[in-house]
Amino acid sequence: MGNTLIEKIIMKNTQKANVAPGEIVTVNVDRVMIHDIFIPFVADKFKEMGFTKLWDSDKVVLIYDHLVPTSAVEDVRHFQIGDAFAKEHNLKNFHKADGICHQLMTECGYAKPGDIVFGTDSHTTTYGCVGCFSSGIGYTEMASILGTGQMWIRVPETIKVRIDGKLPENVTSKDVILRLIGDLGADGATYKVLEFSGSAIDEMSVASRMTMSNMAIEAGAKAGLFAPDEKTCEYSKVKMEDVAWLKADEDASYVREMTYKAEDFVLVCACPSQVDKIEAVSNLKDIKIDQVFIGSCTNGRLEDLKAAAEILKGKKVAPFVKLIVTPASRSIYLEAVKAGYITDLVEAGAMVTQPGCGLCCGRACGILTDGERVVATNNRNFLGRMGTSKVEIFLASPKTAAASAIAGKIVEA
Amino acid sequence: MEQFTGKVWVLGDDIDTDIIIPTEYLALKTVDDMKQYAFSPLRPELAGLIQDGDIIVAGKNFGCGSSREQAPEIIKHLNIKCVIAKSFARIFFRNSINNGLLLIEHPTLYDVVKEGDTVSVALNDKITHNGVDYKINPLPDNLMEIINAGGLVKAMQKRNGLR
Incomplete structure (x- = not known):
């Protein structure tokens, strides 16, 4: 029996010969993202847990975006705490007004194909667009990763979504993911991974795929994954031969398969x-x-x-x-x-x-x-x-x- | 085995984190400052009516939406004893366990229970409502370890020799 894309990523990370859905494993986290809304809470919990040093400050990214520019005086406190945290822990990956966290994570190369990344925001699923397993967590769990570099996960089942053909004029990846969420329901992929493939997906830009992995969480999904191709390599500045392992096996096992004709999608x-x-x-x-x-x-x-x-x-x-x-x-x-x-x-x-x-x-x-x-x-x-x-x-x-x-x-x- | 009984508040399907605590209140200093606004988009009066030990019963996908941990924290600070739902969203589920808020998945209780009813829970064993027992599945061992430690903060304090 072969493996799905998410299983391949988890196997590589844990150096296990095989993993199966339902198994609980501990992964080594490649990168974490914290944004301005939650940095005060993360900093508090980190201290309360008894940690003094980050497990690896190069792997921590702090991004201000929810409160930029501020709209209430209380917002400033978040920046003061974030600035102090960044200084204390010598954070180099720190963005004060460069854009929305999920955009910056792939744009700046913090989240790469094959990585495992967690962020204090539900739309952390976005980095699946480059074949990165990324998911949202709360601030307490983030604090424990900052101290240990590790997190437990349950190996998820995968839903395969295959779309072949050519999308009609003016129909975009947004129309596609909204339709999929409608078909799945807001909880249709809870605890599961959506794995996208097919010729219509191959045609999409990385930016268009990003829209779909971003919204995977709206069907409850833990991740929305795309296997890397040449476009991904160009965007993420990696070599195809280094990411060629990032694809599902032909005989991988799926909990559900959804097949669509691209021509059937509408606005x-x-x-x-x-x-x-x-x-x-x-x-x-x-x-x-x-x-x-x-x-x-x-x-x-x-x-x-x-x-x-x-x-x-x-x-x-x-x-x-x-x-x-x-x-x-x-x-x-x-x-x-x-x-x-x-x-x-x-x-x-x-x-x-x-x-x-x-x-x-x-x-x-x-x-x-x-x-x-x-x-x-x-x-x-x-x-x-x-x-x-x-x-x-x-x-x-x-x-x-x-x-x-x-x-x-x-x-x- | 821990047992408790509480009065039920019934909420619907897909109760999202923006309903549990709207973003506009997330920059308030403490969870205690925020808790009066719990569920305000749906039922502004609810937070003021909830009493210690009450139980929330809801439909599917409870806690869907954002990763805001204030959602389970606020429910815990309102002294809700547990949330029983048809299903929970993934991040909310993890956040609740990490904060020591007990969640119970049950496929049919929501369909029979009415607001104001009383239910009894025997942890990891059963729920009793109107004399009928409903079997519940125990949580996996690794989650029970976190709950038994009193949440993830306490589990990490133990690891770091603070307890």
């Missing part, structure tokens, strides 16, 4: 207030909107800004709609400036904000109130996520979001 939204409440955009008639958000660790990359700019170039956002655009990182922001996308977006009426988590986590930069409706490219439409509990959030692709901003209602790109 979709996740309707309020559940990520698995999926509806075709063509079925959503005359849903007037107040705001559009294009950004986040799900869809704030260059190809997303490009897609939105191409639709908005030379047009105007509907007069009653606020369009907020948040690039996922400083480097993406700069590239989008150089490519002219930011000019196109601003001329169309967009407000462009500093890269960060602000609106997606309901803290800043465009929060909404009762009765308002937003089309957003981020990953969660939970009750109260982007403002009050009576805000309606429709999750969609950047193309749908941009087209809707012009129309003033939800429409297909």
Whole structure:
């Protein structure tokens, strides 16, 4: 019996000849990520546990993003504690305003193919886009890794998702992952790994795959994995021969196999207030909107800004709609400036904000109130996520979001 | 074997971490400052009504969403004795164990229990409701070790010779 991709990663890490789902193993952690919201709690727990030294300060990444720039005076305390922690432990991998943690982790090469990475954020699953096993944990568990470099995990079952063919025009990886979450349900992959393959997946850019691994958690998954290919190697700056082992065996055993024809996918939204409440955009008639958000660790990359700019170039956002655009990182922001996308977006009426988590986590930069409706490219439409509990959030692709901003209602790109 | 009895609050399916504690309150200084806002998007009055030793019974996928550990911590600080649900989200499950909050998975109890009912729990053995016993699966040994140590902090303190 062969092994799945996640089993291969765990076997290599633990130097075991074989592992099987359900087995509890201790892994050596290759990298950890802590963000500004949780650093005070991590620092407290680390001390309380009796640790004084990090197991390996090069393997620790501290990123400020949820509170950047601050929107309340209490937020500053998080930076003061983070700064002190970084100084005390001589942290070199430290970003104060460079972008959203999940973007920076692969962009800066902290999370590489075959690594095992944990972060204090549920969307840590994002690094699966380069074949890295990464998952979210809480701050107590993070504190124990900082001291020991190790963590126990249960070897997960794997759901194989195979998509062959060519996606229809304007259908993006966001539409694909939303449909998959709808089919799986918000808990359909709980404790399990989603392993993506097929010719439609091969065609996708690393950025598009990132959108899918980012949202794997929305079906409850522990990871959303893509086997590395040439595109991955170029993005992650690794050699194909060094990552060739990172693929599932032909005879690997899966708990479920889902097979799709790429041609069957359509533009979709996740309707309020559940990520698995999926509806075709063509079925959503005359849903007037107040705001559009294009950004986040799900869809704030260059190809997303490009897609939105191409639709908005030379047009105007509907007069009653606020369009907020948040690039996922400083480097993406700069590239989008150089490519002219930011000019196109601003001329169309967009407000462009500093890269960060602000609106997606309901803290800043465009929060909404009762009765308002937003089309957003981020990953969660939970009750109260982007403002009050009576805000309606429709999750969609950047193309749908941009087209809707012009129309003033939800429409297909 | 530990046994306890408590009054039930019933919540639905997919109770997410933004419902348990919205992000806007996460920068408050302590979990005790935050706990009054527990479940506020869904039932703003609930946190004030919960009494020591009460039990939450919920549907599937309890605790889905973010990795915020304040979610199980707040439930623990409200002195909820345990959460019984059809299933739990992965990160919430780990965070609860690490904080010593007891979680029990049961596939059918949610379908029969009503808010205000009383249930009794015999740890790792059974739940009793209206005279009917519902068998529960024991937690794996490695998780019981953390719970028995009183949570992950205490387990690490022991490792580091602080206890």
